[in-house]
Amino acid sequence: MANTQILTERDLFRSFWDDGLLDILTGMALLLAGVGWQSEIGALAVVQAPLWIVLWGPLRRLVVEPRAGFVRFSLARRKRITRGLAATLALGVGLFAVVVLAALVVRERGALPTLGQAVDGLPAVLVAVAAVLAGLLTGARRFHAYALGLVAGAAVTVVFALGPAFPLVVVALAVIAVGVTLLGRFLRAARAFREAS
Amino acid sequence: MPFGPTIPEVDVLLHEPARLRVLALLAMVERADFMYLLRKTGLSRGNLSVQMSKLEAAGIVHLERELVDRRPRTTYFLSEAGLDALRDYKRTLLSLLEPFPD
Numbered sequence: 512m513a514n515t516q517i518l519t520e521r522d523l524f525r526s527f528w529d530d531g532l533l534d535i536l537t538g539m540a541l542l543l544a545g546v547g548w549q550s551e552i553g554a555l556a557v558v559q560a561p562l563w564i565v566l567w568g569p570l571r572r573l574v575v576e577p578r579a580g581f582v583r584f585s586l587a588r589r590k591r592i593t594r595g596l597a598a599t600l601a602l603g604v605g606l607f608a609v610v611v612l613a614a615l616v617v618r619e620r621g622a623l624p625t626l627g628q629a630v631d632g633l634p635a636v637l638v639a640v641a642a643v644l645a646g647l648l649t650g651a652r653r654f655h656a657y658a659l660g661l662v663a664g665a666a667v668t669v670v671f672a673l674g675p676a677f678p679l680v681v682v683a684l685a686v687i688a689v690g691v692t693l694l695g696r697f698l699r700a701a702r703a704f705r706e707a708s
Numbered sequence: 709m710p711f712g713p714t715i716p717e718v719d720v721l722l723h724e725p726a727r728l729r730v731l732a733l734l735a736m737v738e739r740a741d742f743m744y745l746l747r748k749t750g751l752s753r754g755n756l757s758v759q760m761s762k763l764e765a766a767g768i769v770h771l772e773r774e775l776v777d778r779r780p781r782t783t784y785f786l787s788e789a790g791l792d793a794l795r796d797y798k799r800t801l802l803s804l805l806e807p808f809p810d
Contacts, residue, residue, distance in 0.1 A: 520736040523748070572777060580744025581781060582737050589738075708746065708753055 524584060525650040530575045531693025534653070536563040537645075538687035541638065545679030548634075557608055561600060574694075578701035595648040603641030628672055632665035635678035639665070657686055716804060721766055722797045726751055727759045731786070734769065735794055739785035760784060768793055 540563040547556025583589070613630060639661035646654030664678025722728060729749045734740065740748075746756055763769040768790035773782050786794070 518733070518736075518748070523733075523736060569777075577743075580747055581741040581783065582744045583739045583783070585736075585738050704747065 520585070520588070521650060523582070524588065527582070527584075528649045528651045529693060530571075530579065530697040531690040531695075532570055532575060533567055533649070533651075534686050534690030534693060536567055536570070536690075537657075538683045538685075538690055539563050541679050541683035541686060545676040545683055548676040548679065549674070557604060560604060564600065575697070578698070578705075592648055595644065599641050599644040599648065602644070603638060606637040606640070629669055631672070631675040632669040632678070634675045635661040635665035635668065635682070638679065653689060657682060660685060716800045718800055718804070719793060719797050721762070721768065722793060724759070726755055727763060730756070730759055730763065731768070731790070731794060734784060734786045735791075739772070739783040741781060741783050745784065763790070 540560040543559050543563075544556045547559070550556070584592075613633075639658040642654045642658035642661060646652060646658065660682045661678055664681055668674060668677045722731060726749070729751070730745055733745060733748055742756070742760070745751075745760075746753060749756065751759070760769065760771075764771055764784075767787055769784050770787045771782060771784055773780060775781070
């Protein structure tokens, strides 16, 4: 019996995110948040995060669509993803900002060094929550792996007192590496397809 | 004139494998452009072009042209008639295959 794979709407939707663009932009947002954290910008480093995600649409039209084509999913699917992504973004940035401020207050007072150390891991945990939601919404399971990395990084930073930026920067570099790999694979496949057709 | 019930006829326009693949794909999304259909169906450019022309001429799919970032984008989507035809086709196939043992 032939081994046939039936294409479903869910598979189509999952493959929509396989070009790595979202990973690269997410990684850049995370990297700048981590690097900015160490600088004088501090909590304000979080503000730049949504700007990277906004770039996704124009970049997709410029890089991905000429090679993979354009598709618009069903209205129900689009409503679900729009609501979910907006909620994820608001939740991620909002909680992140709250925890940043809480961490700054704790540090300013300097009275609770142990709690302060524990709070250092929270930004990464909160971003991990957003990553889990993003994974559920897009169907891209690698976002769950990113979430696991962030939680592990948070644990390491709490135990070894490496600071809140450590897990963000390390995971950001991994996310960018995955994104670049996926984008490279996508561009090679697109070139091969163009030459073959 | 046939006597009693007859075996239902299958819509030959939809029953062609390449066209059926395109229609199954368009039924899963709201709309898609030629490149997307090309990538996901695995048909050749020429074959897809011929099938899309036939489906469009039959009113099964509609075509829409728009400018996005000052570049033309042509998308295909199933018409109401196309959706009805697909529903009828599915019913016909199910009724034909229903007596077939698993």
